[in-house]
Amino acid sequence: MRRQKLFFFLVLIFLTDSAFFAEESALFSEKGTAKSKKITLTVQEAVDYARTNSRAIRSAAIDVDSKADSRNHVLNVFCPDVSFSATVAKPNEYDSTYATLLNPLYEKAGAGSPIPSDYEREADKYSVIGTASISLSWGLSIIENVKKANRDYEAGLISWEQVVKQNERDVKKLFYAMLLQQKTIENDKETLENTYQRYLNTEKSYRSGNSPRLNVLQSHVTYQNMKRDVEKEEIAFKSQMKQFAAILGFDTDTELLLSGNLESELFEFDREQILEKYMKSNSEIKLLEKQAESLSAQMRGLNLDSFTPTLTFSYATKPTLNPIDDDWLDDSNWNDRGSASMSLVWNFTNALPFSNNRIRYNDLKRQREKLYLQIDQKKEDVLLDAEKLFDDLASSSESLRAIKEDIALAEEAHRLLNRAYNAGTVEFLEVKDAETQLNKTRLSEQSEWYTYICALAELEYILDLPADWQKS
Numbered sequence: 154m155r156r157q158k159l160f161f162f163l164v165l166i167f168l169t170d171s172a173f174f175a176e177e178s179a180l181f182s183e184k185g186t187a188k189s190k191k192i193t194l195t196v197q198e199a200v201d202y203a204r205t206n207s208r209a210i211r212s213a214a215i216d217v218d219s220k221a222d223s224r225n226h227v228l229n230v231f232c233p234d235v236s237f238s239a240t241v242a243k244p245n246e247y248d249s250t251y252a253t254l255l256n257p258l259y260e261k262a263g264a265g266s267p268i269p270s271d272y273e274r275e276a277d278k279y280s281v282i283g284t285a286s287i288s289l290s291w292g293l294s295i296i297e298n299v300k301k302a303n304r305d306y307e308a309g310l311i312s313w314e315q316v317v318k319q320n321e322r323d324v325k326k327l328f329y330a331m332l333l334q335q336k337t338i339e340n341d342k343e344t345l346e347n348t349y350q351r352y353l354n355t356e357k358s359y360r361s362g363n364s365p366r367l368n369v370l371q372s373h374v375t376y377q378n379m380k381r382d383v384e385k386e387e388i389a390f391k392s393q394m395k396q397f398a399a400i401l402g403f404d405t406d407t408e409l410l411l412s413g414n415l416e417s418e419l420f421e422f423d424r425e426q427i428l429e430k431y432m433k434s435n436s437e438i439k440l441l442e443k444q445a446e447s448l449s450a451q452m453r454g455l456n457l458d459s460f461t462p463t464l465t466f467s468y469a470t471k472p473t474l475n476p477i478d479d480d481w482l483d484d485s486n487w488n489d490r491g492s493a494s495m496s497l498v499w500n501f502t503n504a505l506p507f508s509n510n511r512i513r514y515n516d517l518k519r520q521r522e523k524l525y526l527q528i529d530q531k532k533e534d535v536l537l538d539a540e541k542l543f544d545d546l547a548s549s550s551e552s553l554r555a556i557k558e559d560i561a562l563a564e565e566a567h568r569l570l571n572r573a574y575n576a577g578t579v580e581f582l583e584v585k586d587a588e589t590q591l592n593k594t595r596l597s598e599q600s601e602w603y604t605y606i607c608a609l610a611e612l613e614y615i616l617d618l619p620a621d622w623q624k625s
Contacts, residue, residue, distance in 0.1 A: 192403070193410040196328045199401060203324045206402030210320060213313040220302075220309035227302040233289045240282040241477065280475035284491075288467040297454035301447050308443035314617075315436035322614040324401070326607050331397055332411050333603045334390055337596060341383050344592055347571075348376045351584070354575055363577055375585065415602035419550045420609075424543045427616070428536070434617035435535045438528060445524040448517050455514045462499040469493075535615055542612040549605035556598045563591040 194202075204210060352372040358364035398409045433439075470491040479486040503510040567587040573579040612618070 190406060191408045191410065193412050194328075195412050196325060199328050200321050200324050202403075203320055203401045204317060207316075207320050209316050210313070213309075213316040217306075217309040217313050220306045224302040224306040227299050230295055230298070231289075231291070233287045235287050236285070238284040240284070241279060242282060243279045279477040280473060281477050282471060282473045284469065284471050286467065286469035286491075288465070290463055290465045292458060292463040293461050294454040294457040297450045297457065301450040301454065304443050304447040304450060308440055308447065311436055311440045311443060315440065318436065318614050318617065322610050325610045327397055327400065328411065328413075329415060329603055329606050331390075331394060332413060332415060333599055334386075334393065335411055336415065336599050338383065338386050338390055340592060340595055340599075341379070341386060344588060345376070345379050345383050347588070348372070348379055351571070351574070352376045358575075358577065415599055415606065417602070417606065419553065419605075420546075422543060422546065424540070427618075427622075428539060431616040431618055431622070432532075432535070432539075435531070435615055436617055438531050438535065441524055441528045441531060445521055445528070448521040448524065452514055452517050452521070455510055455517070458500075459503040459508075459510050459514075462497040464495070465498055466495045467493070538615055539612065542608050542615075545608040546605060546612070549601055549608065552601050553598065553605065556594060556601060559594050560591075560598060563587070563594045567591045 352369075352375075355364055355368050355372045359366060359369045394409050395405065398407050399405060401409075403409065468491070470489055472487050472489050472491075474481065474487055502508050505511065567584075567590075570579055570584045570587045574584045613622070
């Protein structure tokens with residue numbers, strides 16, 4: 154019988170685990186929506202899910218696609234313009250100029266004058282005209298246009314990476330903020346349970362005549378007040394978790410469960426080495442630099458348009474059949490009135506100081522100077538922010554080491570006072586004060602860990618640190 158019960162128990166555990174893993178595997182669907190109503194998330198899973206479903210990231214990806222199309226098709230300028238046309242034409246009247254010139258010839262030939270009427274009837278005849286043309290126009294500014302398209306595409310990639318990094322930072326902060334709130338509620342629940350047990354012990358002691366009625370009333374009121382506070386905290390936490398799920402992209406009826414803790418490893422940083430190695434990795438600085446390079450390429454292109462000629466090549470064939478009722482298959486009935494040309498064209502107006510070309514050039518120059526100032530300012534801001542974050546991390550590390558000692562002392566004091574209270578040698582308020590101090594110290598540690606993690610995430614964002622930067 155025992156073996157049967159044990160076997161049944163193991164099967165139950167296996168089925169439970171299978172359902173759990175099936176739920177985990179259903180975390181991400183093809184459409185990016187949650188299939189399960191209850192989902193347990195780690196911080197990395199939250200980041201990955203938000204990266205897949207973030208509207209901001211998808212919008213940035215569309216911008217990158219647009220810039221990629223511009224870069225891939227910038228060489229279309231080397232493609233010629235080709236056109237075809239077909240025309241059926243009829244003159245309104247014959248040209249009298251030709252009649253004036255031809256009349257003496259007719260008289261000399263003895264054909265009489267003026268030109269016979271059958272020549273005048275040429276005005277009543279139709280002709281068919283076909284046209285095919287090809288043209289090319291090349292200038293040295295094409296080179297700079299290609300460079301500008303490449304710089305714009307690179308700037309789009311940097312902007313997309315910046316959005317991804319920012320999304321990762323914000324999701325981490327929100328996740329750990331919710332985890333801090335969850336840990337706070339768990340701590341309050343533990344305190345509530347201790348308060349309830351103290352109330353039961355006080356009531357038992359009162360019934361045996363070892364404790365006054367006042368202690369029972371005090372412990373009961375304390376328990377009821379704390380119970381209401383914990384219930385309010387749980388309601389608020391559930392509402393916040395729904396908002397967090399919506400931010401990540403889950404359905405509103407999805408219940409998220411957070412897996413993880415705030416405690417992590419305290420790192421020792423060589424700030425000088427980190428700043429020297431990663432200072433230029435800031436995405437905002439790189440984006441401004443790419444924008445400045447794009448403006449420089451555009452300015453060089455305007456200069457080439459202003460001071461260098463453009464090579465133009467054109468060719469057109471214009472086969473004509475007149476009259477239209479002649480034999481279309483007889484080549485002798487067709488004549489080509491097309492032409493081919495090659496020319497160098499220099500627009501002198503673009504070189505004048507007051508031309509639109511030069512005004513545009515000066516405007517771009519001023520924009521580039523502003524970008525250079527922004528780059529210098531951003532470098533100073535990043536340096537100051539990084540220094541402050543290093544200071545915050547060092548301060549949090551020292552605080553966490555000190556708080557660990559405080560927690561050990563507070564736990565020892567609370568344990569001794571609680572034992573003394575159960576023995577009836579100390580007042581209830583003394584135990585309550587010790588418990589309040591212990592909870593305050595524990596929450597201070599969790600809050601300090603949250604501050605440390607947020608500062609670390611912010612440092613990784615502004616310096617664009619790689620995932621393994623702490624090992625390098």
